Amino acid sequence: MIKKRNSHLVTHSKKFIQVSAGILLVSQIALGSLPVFAEVDTSNQVGTGSSMNESLKLGMLQTPIAPQVTGPITTEADLNAAIANATGGSVENPVEIILGDAINLVNEIVVSDSDRHILLKPESGNTKITRGSNIAFNVYNNASLTLEDVTIDGEDREITGSLISMGDNGTLNLNSGSKITRGNSGIDSGGGIYVSNGTVNINGGAISDNRSERNGGGGIFAINSTINVNSGSIRNNSSHRDGGGIYAYASTINLNGGQIVNNTADFGSNIYLDGLNSSRQATLNTTNGVIYNEKISGVDSIYKADNFSSWDGLKEKAFTIERDKNKDTYDIETADDLTVTPDITQSYSPTVNWAYRNGVSGIAYQNDDNVGFFEVDGVTVNRKTVDSGQLTGDSAKFTYNSQPQGITESNIKGYNQQDFGAMTFKYADAGSENYRDEMPTQIGEYQAKFETAGGDIYQAYESTDAITFFINKATPTQSDFTYPSTTNLAYRSEGWTINNQIKPKDATLTNYKVRYVKDGRETATMKEAGTYQIKIIVGENTNFKNASIITNGKITIADKPQPAATNFKATIEENYVYNDEQPTIEITSDIPELGEIDTIFKQGEDDTDSTNVGEYQVYARTKETENYGAADVLLGSFTISEKPLAVTVEDVTLQQGETLPEARINYDGFVAGQTQTDLFSTLPSTSYESDGKTAGTFDITLNPGIKTEIGNNYAVTYSSGSLIVKEQTIPEPSDPDRLPLYRVYNKNNGEHLYTLSQSEAQGLIDKGWQDEGIGWYGGEKTGKAAYRLYNPNSGEHFYTLDQAEYDSVGEAGWNKEGIAFYASEDTEIPIYRVFNPNAQDAGSHHFTLSTTENTGLVREGWRSEGIGFYGK
CATH class of the missing domain: 2.60.40 (Immunoglobulin-like)
Structure with missing residues (x-):
């Protein structure tokens, strides 16, 4: 099995030394005319014909697995690490790795083993990866590599080796936006890709401008492999010998879309088919897409090297285009010197013509839904000239709006940007030849001329006839002014005008006056109480006509004057912190006629006495007096914060x-x-x-x-x-008279009981007391006697070492219950005693080994009574 090649299989005149059991061995011929054939395991060759649809599934409709590394990756070391950790994917669902703008390689990147299925894509834009000393990527042993918007660039360096090497059922998916370019295999084969026992899926990507200087397969060299061209292109690749685009040795090419164009070689400029034997043929299946070739003497676009090379011709929507290279200039939308070969069994009729797209000369084609365009090197396509009268503009009228106005593309009949290119305009006063770029803004008569930059169909064009247009005066409306929509004013004897609040939006609108209309009467001053409309009378202006405008603005004059905020004094802080009280804000006035003033807090429109967090408004509230009307006057606001x-x-x-x-x-x-x-x-x-x-x-x-x-x-x-x-540091005493004092708690009266008797403790627990484990350790026979008393009235027990205290408490009415336990003679383990002065019944005394519990009770108001006794 071939994992990495040391030499390539390239020749159009093969001389076999030995062929046996699917293994091809060829020795080097004298003078180096033929390279050594590497051993090829053909047992896993992808089938042809009926298996084509299955092979086409590879690399299609992939759903990537979430990225394993937070990107973007920008170094070779990080990329190697990311691939090493990317497991669990499949060919259809690869593991996604996000890349930065560029990665420069020193060594090859290896993608190997059946658990390595990698999708490389940029964080944004397109990532450029340049190779180092040899190949860029080595994909083999059932692994797959998918490229999306990634360019592998060999930069034409004189390095022996393809940009991507594949073997052992490796898969390469070249998706949209990706490119394998400027690879140079040196003396080896496969300038762009070398694949042995693998699969290459081209799904929108491009293999371009690669070369094999001494052997075959400028774009791809394939041994016992499958090449699926579903969309995208293989173009402008070259081989010193065979297969400028693809050299297929015992391999299958499925052209299901896309383009194989403009590749060059001595034999098979686009495709070279080389079979091994009757069961290991080189097969080309064509169902869609286009193959283009410039006819060069002695060079076929598709070359079959032997009887083991199979191509039944074009099928369905695929077709080939050939051109006799006898001229390099053509007119647009012609098919001069182009030979088109479609599948004659189908009803589709390809259309092919010379075309110009986005500044590039080439060939446009269509065969049903097989539509495309490709550049042809060394060809100039002459676009059409624009005929006189083809682009026309009628005179137009505009209304003054203070903005630049004039003839634009929308006024030119017959124009579209794709065919004609971008259109620019120049403007001049009517009858003038002093054109300028800026549109006019003032009223008047003007003229315009235009130029086109040239588009896909037509050359650049400059109009000769001027197009006349007018900017006429505007009729002013209320929208040309700013004015208050509603205003409430206090009564005053001298009356009101608000002329200073009514202003034109256009600086040239200067000739106007303001009047006020009430009950059908027009006045210059509002003296009476009531509601007035605003009327604006516009005289002749530079850019406006005469007009009389009744606006929707209204002014209401109150019956009596109302106090203003300036009539009051108050200190209002912006922020208060919540304290369950409203702030105290005193409001005063120097005008005694206002009468009594109340401080009112509001939230929105409603009065409030809330003390909660929020925003409040402060009003001065006055009642109606002889001289003033009742009013709520906003003086400010404050916030109560948390x-x-x-x-x-x-x-x-x-x-x-x-x-x-x-x-x-x-x-x-x-x-x-x-x-x-x-x-x-x-x-x-x-x-x-x-x-x-x-x-x-x-x-x-x-x-x-x-x-x-x-x-x-x-x-x-x-x-x-x-x-x-x-950590418990109390040493385990050797005192044999060391027994646990069980602690139980009555949650109904707060009583704690301490007893050496486990049966007594269990009996109380059975009655509902709470088991609190072992309080501390005491003795049954040795040590200091601790006496227990019981208060029959409260149900409380009390413990003391003091015989006199025992007798005194007993005389006060407590039941003397004798010795409860013996305390330690040593002072290593203190048992603290606290007293609750607020207790009315049981639970007034408490004994505890815990310093935390003792401190907590004292903090809550219990009275510390020191150490009651010591535990064992």
Whole structure:
């Protein structure tokens, strides 16, 4: 199997040394006239004829897999790494890799193995990849490479090797916008692509301007492979010997669209077919597309080297075009010296003519839906001249609008840009030859001439006859003025005019006057209360006619004057922070006739006494007096912004194995006596990220609460805390009299009970008490006696080492229950005692081994009573 070639198979006069079992061996002939044939495994050759449609499926309608690397990639090293990591794709669904604008290679890029199916495409535009010391890409061993808007550029460097080498069932998909160009194989074959036992799909891409200087296959050299040309082109490639476009050795070419044109070689300028034997033929299938060749003496466009080369001719919509190279200048839309060969069994009738497209001379063709154009080197196509009267323009009239106006393309009959090219105009005053580029803006009589730059059909053209046009005076309307649509004014005895608010939009409109109309009467000054219309009377102007305009503007004069904002004094800050109160804003006036002034807050049109966060307007409200009407006068606005509130959870420190206490949540920032229950319909909560059995530092997660309407007035920030679990350092005592004191809790009255009796603890748990595990360790026989008392009225138990305290509390009515346990003589494990002065019933005393629990209760208002006793 061939993975990388060392020599190429190229000759139109083959001399076989040995052919056996599908393996072709050829020795080098003297003087180097023939290269060594590499070993070719033909067992996997793609079939011809009936299998063509299957092979055409490759590379079509691909859906790429999402990129594995965030691009764009710009270096060879990164591209190698991306390909190495891109697994899981298929030929139809390759893994997408995004490229930058350019990548310069030093070594070849290898795409190998059945799990490597790569799609290279740019982030934008088109990526240019230049090769280094040899080939650019090596695709083999069931891998595939798809190029989309990517150019592989050999830059015509004198380097031995194709731009892309393929083997062992490798697949190349050359999609739209991609190009294999300027490859130079040197002494080898395949200037653009060398493929052995592989598949090349051309789906809109181009293989162009590649060359094989001493052997065959300027564009593609194929051994035991399949070439599917579905769209795109193979053009302008050259071979020193055979197959300027494609050299197909024991291979299949399926031309299903696109172009194979303008390639050159000694034999088979476009395609060279070279079979191995009757079962390993070189086959060309043509169903669509076009093949073009300039007839050069002794060179065929398609060359069959032997009887093992198969081409039944053109099928369906495919056709060939040939030209006798006896002249290089043609008239457009002619078919001089062009020979067209379609499939004579079909009803399609190809049309072929010389054409000019976007500044390029070439051939345009159509055979049913096989439509296209291609450039022909060294040919000049003469476009048509524009006949006199072919492009005409009638006189036109425009109305003054202060903007440039004049004859444009839309006024020229028979013009379209594709056929004639871009059109430009020059303008002059009527009867003048002083033309200018700018359109006129003022009224008057003008003339225009035009030029065309030349398009696909016609040469450049300059008109000789001037086209007359006029810009006439405009009739002014209310849209030519700016004026208030509605205005409310306070009454004043001298009356009102608003002439300074009525202005023309055009600087040349100067001759006008303003009048006011009420009840059919026209006045120059508005003195009476009521509603007036604005009337504008326009006299003769430079660019405007006379007109009398009743606008839609209206002015209302109040019956009594209303106070203005300037009649009031107030200090209004722009921003207040929420405190559950409205700001205190005092409004005063130097005009005593205004009477009593109230400060009114509004939101929109409505009065409000809200204290919530939001934007408010401040009005001075006056009642009707002898001299003024009642009014709400806007003086300003302010914003009540959110009050910052910090919600934090306190860190918790405990010994390894201690019961996790309820984490304490602190709130900082309440106002107006509000509490967390006012702010949250669901309070913030905490959760531990540890069970306290493992030493270390862990998060105490603070979960946000759900705000109430009041809560929306606060900007709440949340800060989580830490759980610090200290490693248990208490040595395991050797005291045999060390027993657990079980701790149970009555959630109904707040009572904690500590007992050496597991059965007593279990009995209480069965009655609904809460099991809180082991409080600490004490003795049953040795140590300091801890006495237990019981209050029959409150249900509370009390513990003390003090015999006198025990007796005193017993005399106060408590039941003396004797020795509950023995405390340690040592002072290593303190048991803290706290007292709740607010407790009315049980739970006034509490005993705990936990310093965290002890500190938390004291912070909440319990009274520390020091160390009650010591545990074992």
